[in-house]
Amino acid sequence: MSGAVxxxxxxxxxxxxxxxRPPGPGEALVAVHAVGxxxxxxxxxxxxxxxxxxxxxxxxxxxxxxxxxxxxxxxxAALTGRKVVGEGFRNCQVCDRCHAGETTLCAAGYEETxxxxxxxxxxxxxxxxxxxxVLPDGADLTAAALLEPAACVAAAALxxxxxxxxxxxxxxxxxxxxxxxxxxxAVSPAELVTVGLHTERAELAEAFGATGxxxxxxxxxxxxxxxVVEAAGSAxxxxxxxxxxxxxxxxxxxxxxxxxxAGLDPAGLVVRQLEVRTVFGAPxxxxxxxxxxxxxxxxxxLPLVTHELPLTxxxxxxxxxxxxxxxxxxxxxxx
Numbered sequence: 253m254s255g256a257v258x259x260x261x262x263x264x265x266x267x268x269x270x271x272x273r274p275p276g277p278g279e280a281l282v283a284v285h286a287v288g289x290x291x292x293x294x295x296x297x298x299x300x301x302x303x304x305x306x307x308x309x310x311x312x313x314x315x316x317x318x319x320x321x322x323x324x325x326x327x328x329a330a331l332t333g334r335k336v337v338g339e340g341f342r343n344c345q346v347c348d349r350c351h352a353g354e355t356t357l358c359a360a361g362y363e364e365t366x367x368x369x370x371x372x373x374x375x376x377x378x379x380x381x382x383x384x385x386v387l388p389d390g391a392d393l394t395a396a397a398l399l400e401p402a403a404c405v406a407a408a409a410l411x412x413x414x415x416x417x418x419x420x421x422x423x424x425x426x427x428x429x430x431x432x433x434x435x436x437x438a439v440s441p442a443e444l445v446t447v448g449l450h451t452e453r454a455e456l457a458e459a460f461g462a463t464g465x466x467x468x469x470x471x472x473x474x475x476x477x478x479x480v481v482e483a484a485g486s487a488x489x490x491x492x493x494x495x496x497x498x499x500x501x502x503x504x505x506x507x508x509x510x511x512x513x514a515g516l517d518p519a520g521l522v523v524r525q526l527e528v529r530t531v532f533g534a535p536x537x538x539x540x541x542x543x544x545x546x547x548x549x550x551x552x553x554l555p556l557v558t559h560e561l562p563l564t565x566x567x568x569x570x571x572x573x574x575x576x577x578x579x580x581x582x583x584x585x586x587x
Contacts, residue, residue, distance in 0.1 A: 254587065256374030257566045260309045262299025267564055272376040275324035280331060280381040282338070285393040287372040288315030289573045289583045290401065290427070291485065296367065297570055302511070306367050313371030314340040314364065317396035327381040335391050337399045337543070339383040340365040341533050356533040373563060375587040385543045397584055398553035399542050402431050403534035406542040408506045409435040411529040412479050416440040421477045423493045424484030425453035427556055427582055428506055430460055432481050434551050437461030445474065450578040456555060468492060483507055487514050494526060502527045559583045
């Protein structure tokens with residue numbers, strides 16, 4: 253049978269029979285090829301995500317790729333059969349923030365595929381067609397399943413505004429950190445150093461374009477960077493990232509630390525005149541940038557995938573993704 257994962261409550265899930273929802277006006281029905289499991293999905297499963305950002309029972313899955321199988325009224329019929337990925341944030345399209353292209357700040361409130369609305373851990377996903385980004389016919393849909401985290405990294409790269417010849421560091425060697433290396437190498441920095449907790453990712457980071465790798469506890473860790481992108485999602489990583497910058501440098505925070513974590517020292521930020529920018533999700537411009545990089549083959553997420561499992565092995569996938577084993581990269585589920 254075609255199935256879907258349903259998280260009934262924190263720590264409780266089941267795989268149920270899936271019935272596709274026909275697309276309504278302005279919608280598309282997508283056959284899911286693959287869906288990624290990330291830290292946010294683990295938070296949903298464990299009940300660690302703030303109540304305002306999740307709605308149980310829920311079919312998770314916000315990182316996905318697939319093929320359009322049907323469209324509703326008002327959607328071009330030519331979209332049927334195309335390979336696609338899709339934005340997760342729903343937005344009103346009429347508030348000031350939406351008109352400015354900042355759809356992740358929509359004044360109508362937070363709604364997102366896989367968190368408050370049904371996600372892609374199912375055979376099909378029905379969503380507004382305006383959220384879809386069309387891929388080339390020859391696109392690798394397994395690699396494309398990572399375009400959602402890539403879009404978040406694209407937002408960080410755009411906010412970092414790295415110029416050729418600048419010195420850049422990326423703190424964190426998970427999916428976001430290593431994707432960031434690929435985006436940042438494309439603008440020809442003079443130096444692109446990755447900083448992680450484990451050396452297992454050093455070789456892959458350098459294959460992606462890093463000029464060097466250091467561990468976070470290295471006493472000879474260089475500083476004076478023009479730009480640092482933090483992608484580890486901890487308060488310690490944020491503080492370390494700030495310490496690596498030159499005065500007047502630019503810090504982009506993409507990770508999401510646990511609520512209540514001690515933050516950066518405001519006095520240090522002011523005295524050193526650091527620019528701090530943050531990312532929570534990806535607006536359409538960042539999605540377009542990620543798809544453009546992917547289409548141009550400047551972005552290849554596939555080496556990050558270490559496990560592909562059927563939806564029926566959701567529990568095993570959660571165990572792998574949450575194991576902390578540095579040998580475990582991206583875990584994908586296949587309907």
